Amino acid sequence: MNEEDSNRIRSDELTHIYNELQPLVGAQFKNLSIPKPVIQAFEPSQIGTIVGTLMDALIPHLDDIPTVGLKKAEGILGEREGYPDYVHDDGYRLELKLIYVDNPALTMKRPPTKREPSARLTQKVTVKNVVPETDAMLLIAYQMQPQADDEMAVSPTIISISVLPMLELVEARDKRLTDGGGIWFGDYETPAVLSKIGQGKLDRGISLDTSTYGRKESEGKDFNEDTNFGKLQRIPHSQLQDFIRKCKRISVGQEAIPVPATQIGALKIEDESGGYG
Numbered sequence: 001m002n003e004e005d006s007n008r009i010r011s012d013e014l015t016h017i018y019n020e021l022q023p024l025v026g027a028q029f030k031n032l033s034i035p036k037p038v039i040q041a042f043e044p045s046q047i048g049t050i051v052g053t054l055m056d057a058l059i060p061h062l063d064d065i066p067t068v069g070l071k072k073a074e075g076i077l078g079e080r081e082g083y084p085d086y087v088h089d090d091g092y093r094l095e096l097k098l099i100y101v102d103n104p105a106l107t108m109k110r111p112p113t114k115r116e117p118s119a120r121l122t123q124k125v126t127v128k129n130v131v132p133e134t135d136a137m138l139l140i141a142y143q144m145q146p147q148a149d150d151e152m153a154v155s156p157t158i159i160s161i162s163v164l165p166m167l168e169l170v171e172a173r174d175k176r177l178t179d180g181g182g183i184w185f186g187d188y189e190t191p192a193v194l195s196k197i198g199q200g201k202l203d204r205g206i207s208l209d210t211s212t213y214g215r216k217e218s219e220g221k222d223f224n225e226d227t228n229f230g231k232l233q234r235i236p237h238s239q240l241q242d243f244i245r246k247c248k249r250i251s252v253g254q255e256a257i258p259v260p261a262t263q264i265g266a267l268k269i270e271d272e273s274g275g276y277g
Contacts, residue, residue: 008133013092017138021068025158025160027158028156028157029058033154040109045100047108052100052142055156069089072087094137098142099140099244100119102251103143103144117232120229121169121232127174141159162243173230175236185223191226194222196217197222198223
């Protein structure tokens with residue numbers, strides 16, 4: 001093992017974190033209860049955005065969660081894109097990413113083409129703020145499932161988790177950017193990809209202007225800000241992509257999900273008669 005590898009979080013440590021967090025699998029968030037008639041008015045991607053945001057906020061405040069050693073990281077309250085999300089009792093730092101897994105058994109508004117999941121490892125997380133020996137990504141896959149005691153209500157249910165080394169993910173994400181001709185502007189501040197103009201200049205052997213970037217093609221810059229930067233399913237990391245493929249198999253019924261769910265919380269989102277929708 002070289003010195004660089006010795007300063008990184010080890011596979012046995014990732015396994016330890018994974019085992020510590022296994023009680024989360026099967027947890028059902030009854031405090032995010034949605035009546036089946038209400039969910040019919042939403043597309044899966046909309047539910048993923050709405051419920052995912054609420055789950056992210058609620059996890060550290062539920063009484064059950066401290067039993068797995070997670071605490072909200074200090075110094076990030078009030079910051080929308082703070083890093084990391086959690087600190088584990090054993091000193092590890094975890095960034096949470098939620099993956100919505102569609103439940104085809106639910107009646108919903110389904111577009112003719114599937115939308116790309118929005119979960120991403122944003123440019124706020126870079127080699128500047130990742131601590132290689134302690135930082136990992138906590139992936140939580142969840143699915144909307146009927147409640148055990150009320151089949152007319154559905155709640156987000158954690159069906160699988162994964163814990164991956166953060167530095168490896170950042171390196172794979174950034175390598176994809178640079179391999180495609182993209183660059184960082186500033187000190188890892190803004191990732192940018194080649195524009196059509198820039199690609200044309202590159203093909204003709206003309207030097208590119210790396211002093212500035214645009215946000216739209218109409219600005220005529222050689223580089224444009226990468227609006228898809230860090231999307232999880234575009235990061236070429238084998239373990240990450242294996243987990244995403246597992247989630248896709250679950251969504252089409254090719255892989256089993258854990259049952260029954262452990263129910264958490266008691267608040268409820270009301271149906272139309274109660275003011276929701």
